[in-house]
Amino acid sequence: MTKIEPRLLKGFRDYNPKEQAARQAMFSKIQNVFERFGFLPLSTPVLEYKDILMGKYGEGERLLYSFKDNGERDVAMRYDLTVPLARYIAQNINQLTFPFKRYQIAPVWRADNPQRGRLREFYQCDIDAVGVESNLADAEVIACACKALEGLGVSDYVVRINDRRVFDRFSVPEDQKVEIMRSIDKYDKIGLEGVVQELREKNMDADIVTEVEQFLQGSFVQSDNASQNVQQIIELLQGLGIPKDKIKADYTIARGLDYYTSSVFEIFLPGKEQYGSVASGGRYDQLLNQFSDKVLPAVGISIGIDRLFEALEDIGLLPNSDLVKVLVLNQDEQYLSDYVRLTSALRDNGINTELYYESVKLDKQFKYAENKGIAYAIILGEKEKVAGTVQLKNLQTREQQEISERELIDKLK
């Protein structure tokens, strides 16, 4: 038989048990914080009609995984969790109570260049509040993401906030404003000169380029609605328990997605900026209107768990989860029914327990326990069978004690 070479697509990865246990612990902690803030779970499908997703993302749209399905329908894998949320809301608008606060923790797909260290499949942890104008909601989604980071042991983070209406100062047609925002959004990576050069390459008016240059040098009056909104959000954030030194107004934040209308924000880990923002979001008051006659203002934030995973791995903050506690050794085939019964009793008492499947040399079984990070082994041979006991061996300290089954369960519980 011809072998098929086992391999992964570029930009896709497996998470082995140790990594996946850590990720699941992260998801669970984030979910708890989301629920503490009153967000409820929603699940939408991975595949959507392509026209639902088109025209929402700007430049990134070319990264959409789209194809014709078996019924010749144009379909696409979701690119984010926000547009499917808008579709869901519009479709169920008469059954829902507003403000509608939901979270969704799920993967999305973007055919990005994996050389930039970005995955093509990655998880987003999103919260959104739909049907609310108050910027208390903006502050709340930001605070919730900060508390989720704190829940993961990350105390060192910085929130940068802007309001896209700050760019209304540039008197240019809408399409040019979008281009200006896209260039300004790269300010962190390409610097002032890079932005200026990009705008020139986009054939912007020299006057406008100069205006943008001055804007980025900070010489503008922060007294418009946009700046006031940013200041209010910052004050509310402090009320919600986020320390002032972790929050910064940053008028160079624009975000790449087309659907944001006013506030936009990003959270970075200082010293770990190479991972990009670990959370980002903004207000999108017009997105729902693309699917519905009703206008529903909305705001949300998304935590990028895969970047965060890498950053936490780097900082040494990945949760360590040794999931299996006990290995019942399969020492002697004739006592198999005892091993099976004992294993079941431990499991029925909520103890994560494995029974080694085959009666092979004990060395091999101990080695297995060690590789899997199992804390205890249980030995039951002829001597123990006669005495009605078992040997409990601590695999770390190598201490061993002979105890009854009842004592065993009490001890391990």
Add this chain to the structure above:
Amino acid sequence: MTKIEPRLLKGFRDYNPKEQAARQAMFSKIQNVFERFGFLPLSTPVLEYKDILMGKYGEGERLLYSFKDNGERDVAMRYDLTVPLARYIAQNINQLTFPFKRYQIAPVWRADNPQRGRLREFYQCDIDAVGVESNLADAEVIACACKALEGLGVSDYVVRINDRRVFDRFSVPEDQKVEIMRSIDKYDKIGLEGVVQELREKNMDADIVTEVEQFLQGSFVQSDNASQNVQQIIELLQGLGIPKDKIKADYTIARGLDYYTSSVFEIFLPGKEQYGSVASGGRYDQLLNQFSDKVLPAVGISIGIDRLFEALEDIGLLPNSDLVKVLVLNQDEQYLSDYVRLTSALRDNGINTELYYESVKLDKQFKYAENKGIAYAIILGEKEKVAGTVQLKNLQTREQQEISERELIDKLK
């Protein structure tokens, strides 16, 4: 602006917050049982190279979602979690410790006919033990699935077990044996006559058709290896705490997938057979060999959570999760900073709390709490502000008491 009609693809669905909270509670319970049995989590991507998935599934293969990606690679969305596991094992064979026991809870995609009530995107909860020949592993994966069902409150289930080698009695070429198994697998749905008719339409020898007919009528000697294996698994299952009356040898179970080699099994809910099997699996000792020179015997089972969700909904066993406990009413704009601080204090004490975003009529805010199933409301107006207290209102009983913030937290914790 032209509106885009918000709609879902056929065979795909959303789960609203109430449904999704119930599903997540189910996932979490199943995960706990999987971990109690010593299975560890693994995550593989949704997209694989198409050739990895081809040639493994038999008839079902035409249901694969496959397409060319932006780089003209032939890719496909995973059809199950077993073939990606085999790919992972082959790719990492030298880093892994065997037996390798893993679980994965994740969606898969099949472009099945939605008229048959099947979803095209559905979750599988899989456990597999790889690198083990002992049928103790077969018994263990079955027992683990049973305990997962019990963990969900399902006490009424039946396990049906067979061994595909029972079909070796038919002396026909391999491709014909596959066709016989596919027809026998439909026995439950189409009956004896249906199977006989299908085999005739497949142009099987009349002698073979008669043999199959006699086999299905039960007139065969159960003394071969296959039958013995089934009996041993049944005995081990009892040792693992599964009552004898819930286990049946059933020589008509064949399973549709091509990769099974010996034991095959299904779990049904009596009286709810219309949902099909809620869990199924088998042994696949040759699958790994398609990716690797090494032979690694393996066995696994998959719980179909979406069918189970519908069945539990039907039986009335869906877990009820009202996730938000408290709504802080936004009665008077001037006390907003008090509301924000109080909300934060409750959340910091682990209490799932919402603050109503806008200072609208209290009627509307109470209505919101009711719709969301929130148990308590907190009222803080001028009177309470002066007294340094709050009103805690039980929204079920309508009882209200005036207490201090400290008492409030102690009471709700």
